[in-house]
Amino acid sequence: MNSSHSKIFSSLRKSLPSDEIRLEPALLEKYAGDKWFASRIPDAVALPRSTESVAKLLKFATKNQIPVTPRGAGFGYVGGCVPVQGGIVLSLERMNRIKEIHEDDFVAEVEPGVITQKLQDAVEKKGLFYPPDPASRADCSIGGNIATNAGGPRCLKYGVTRDYVLGLEVVLADGSVVKLGSRTHKNKTGFDFSRLFVGSEGMLGVVTQATLKLIPLPPYRACLAIGFAAMKEAIKTLRTILHTGFLPCALEVADAFTLAAARQRTRSKRLNGCNAHLIVELDGQEASVRREIQILLKVVKSQNPLFIEKGLGPDQCEAIWKIRREFSYSLRDTGLTKLNQDIVVPRGRLEDLFRFTAGLQKKHGFPVACFGHAGDGNIHVNVMVDLDQPDATKRCNAALDELFRQVLDWNGVITGEHGIGLAKKPWWPLATSPAVRELHSRIKRALDPAGILNPGKFV
Known part of the structure; x- marks a missing residue:
């Protein structure tokens, strides 16, 4: 870190509690990436405990043109929380309180750092149900689920994270705090801004509290x-x-x-x-x-x-699901690197997809392992790569390019759960029209005109 950076962060530390801005090299390295392969060591890590601290931090960052990369638990598969331009990694892990579970309103008020399974266990003790169940639910956080619109096996019947977000408290890039939505299960008061932030991958604002819909627990x-x-x-x-x-x-x-x-x-x-x-x-x-x-x-x-x-x-159901939970670990046991692609095809194309991936395997010489949420067409296509082989990366990218192009030709999408991040950024122009990309850019400019929030990603 150069001297000018050191002075800037010293100034920031004066306005926040002493342990909420950290500069230790070992800690910086810990927050350099997620489960994908890219990483970049940030200049500082912010660990706020309150909305007030997040607001002060973002106001300061906008004023000083410092990149800020929001982060959940770091269990993403696409490099979404890699601080590609350095600056500050803003981790919400300390904001981890379940503030309320209201049995009559069927509502939970939670901070973004709450672990998904912890919330599920807490509401189920009260006979309530929060259905979204990403595979990493024992480790991932509600804030990260909101940022990526996480799903899981149960989304066939119950829907994904966005279907359970009733309201959000969001800190915008300039430090202003907005409260969106409500705690009612129906609301048509103005634009549905809450859903705008669901799946926004940390590029539009920072969620500091969520009001989540609960439903009765199936007995x-x-x-x-x-x-x-x-x-x-x-x-x-x-x-x-x-x-x-x-x-x-x-x-x-x-x-x-x-x-x-x-x-x-x-x-x-x-x-x-x-x-x-x-x-x-x-x-x-x-x-x-x-x-x-x-x-x-x-x-x-x-x-x-x-x-x-x-x-x-x-x-007995958990005994059956036990083998499903072994799939990822089993693929890792092969010694190959698992490149997990969460593509989605129309349900009627499932047989075509499995036939196509078998051909992809033969053509490019990589094993391809497919499993996942067949009920809604969301299949995890895992290209299994020996990265020590000559030209492995080049050959792998060619296989992925062919996969994504075929999925799009079938009117599918290149990501159903994980997001674009860095991993799928090369295929973002292929997956969207110029008009749609410009619309994303307009919204980004309106909410983050200085471009400080999670820069270097797809918008």
């Missing part, structure tokens, strides 16, 4: 795990389930490479010869779920699967 769950000899049979069964009139709370699929890795890790004999796998979960009142799971069982048996495993109640 019972039941699951089926189903194995198939071929992916074509799994997709046919998926279609049959939905066309029979079921709306599962989750409907997950996995391909042969993923299952082979999981079999190696878990030693599961059941997965022998299994080249495709579905998990279907129903929830609701116990009597109705027990009845529906029996009907669903008959529907699935008519498709001649290799096996069906039934789980009734939370313990």
Whole structure:
């Protein structure tokens, strides 16, 4: 850090509590990136405890033209919180209070640093339910979920994070604080600004409090795990389930490479010869779920699967989901680098997608592992790369380019959950029209005219 920077941050520290601006080299390195491969050591890390501190910090940063990169728990997969221009990383982790859970209003008031699973556990003790369930829910924060509009398996039935945001407190780039939305479950008072900030990846403002919608907790769950000899049979069964009139709370699929890795890790004999796998979960009142799971069982048996495993109640359901939670770890066990692409295709294109990724694997020489949220077409296409091979990065980018172009040709999208960040920035112009990019830029200029918030990303 040069002397001018040192003077600037010394001035900032005078206006904030002494431990809220940190300059220690080891700490700076800790906040240099997320789960993606890029990193940049910031000049300072801010760890505020209050909206007032965030407001002072952003006002100071705008006045002094200092880049500020907001950050949740750092569990993103696209480099969204990499401070590419240095400056200050603004971590909201200390603002981690659940301020209120109102059982009659079905509302939670939380700070952005609250861990998602902590909120879910707290509301479920009161018979309430916060459905969004990203895979990293034990580690990721509500603020990060809002910044990326996180989803998860249950979004098939219940929707994603934006569907549960009733109101937000946001600090804008100039330090002004705005309170958006309300704590009511319906509101048409002016523009829906709360949703503008959901999925904005820290480029429009900093969320310091969220009012979240809760719903009644379904009292019972039941699951089926189903194995198939071929992916074509799994997709046919998926279609049959939905066309029979079921709306599962989750409907997950996995391909042969993923299952082979999981079999190696878990030693599961059941997965022998299994080249495709579905998990279907129903929830609701116990009597109705027990009845529906029996009907669903008959529907699935008519498709001649290799096996069906039934789980009734939370313990048996969690035992079924345990293998799903092993998929990412199993792929890491291969020793290859997993490049996770959260593409989404129209549901009718799922079979085409799996056929295409098989061809992609043969053409470019990389294993491709696909699993994820089949019910809404959001499949995690994992290109498995040995980065020590010559030209691995170049070949990998060619494979990704081909994948994204095909997904867009099918009227799909290049990201359903993770965001654009840095990882997908090269394909942002491909995924959007010039008019749409200009609209993003106009909104960015209106809310952050100095361009200090998360600079260097897609807007």
